[in-house]
């Protein structure tokens with residue numbers, strides 16, 4: 344089949360690379376990998392963002408986490424670019440007594456999903472991560488979490504796609520629909536058509552601007568702004584991802600192999616605003632320094648804001664739509680990188696007519712498509 348994938352972020356490229364094994368794939372994106380994927384911290388940590396009532400999302404995250412080691416190895420082998428998968432796990436940290444109670448609630452939830460966790464005594468926590476502030480009230484280890492370097496991953500996926508002749512063209516304006524069936528995509532620049540037997544919309548927040556996508560799906564995705572910082576340390580400050588709550592403010596510190604540290608992220612309902620604000624940077628630095636005081640000595644190398652594609656239930660929309668030949672893979676909110684392998688496997692199954700992974704069934708767009716319009 345000729346498949347058009349609208350959106351060249353981590354999700355779109357993962358789908359393109361997976362489908363290009365058996366199909367001819369074109370990616371439509373004016374700047375692949377420069378949207379939310381460019382900002383992402385690359386945490387593969389379903390536990391850290393799990394919350395009550397989001398059990399289906401947690402199950403999907405755990406399934407996708409299990410796919411990551413093989414996915415990363417395959418992408419690295421295909422591309423020659425190592426996405427720097429890290430296996431040191433996560434520390435969940437509560438700075439105050441109230442924050443500790445929040446961490447305990449997450450741990451109880453994780454236990455119901457049989458996710459291994461281990462509460463560390465203060466001395467153990469300091470031994471594990473000496474840079475952790477001595478006053479933090481709770482430290483829980485989640486050893487199974489992984490992380491990946493988002494930008495190396497984008498490069499790796501792009502190079503892997505190139506080895507299979509995936510073509511990249513500019514921005515999509517509309518899905519071309521003929522007699523109720525998707526038959527291609529019109530380009531924004533000159534309205535020329537990329538003809539396709541199947542169209543996959545994986546455009547993140549850009550989904551709302553693509554004509555021809557069923558209204559229920561378009562309206563289900565909203566922008567949720569995240570500001571995020573890149574720092575650089577001249578020595579390894581932390582080895583694990585640290586996910587902390589500081590007076591109720593969630594913050595994460597994600598180390599890279601080369602001394603880069605990602606400090607994120609705000610969560611703001613600000614429409615399409617992508618400004619980096621003094622307030623956002625201040626909040627992140629204040630909370631980050633409260634749990635890892637050594638961050639003060641780092642160089643601040645980058646500030647960035649991007650838009651997460653949020654949905655009403657925080658879970659993505661992955662599957663066929665009411666328009667024949669049109670599949671959606673969007674609304675990944677905080678979990679685009681984590682959920683990319685599961686999403687790609689599910690889309691491949693929908694395209695080939697095989698049974699999608701069980702964890703993807705709860706992500707089917709039918710749950711929202713009719714509900715919004």
Ligand code: GLY
Nearest residue numbers: 569607608677678
């Ligand atoms: N998953 C990280 C974030 O959305 O900030």
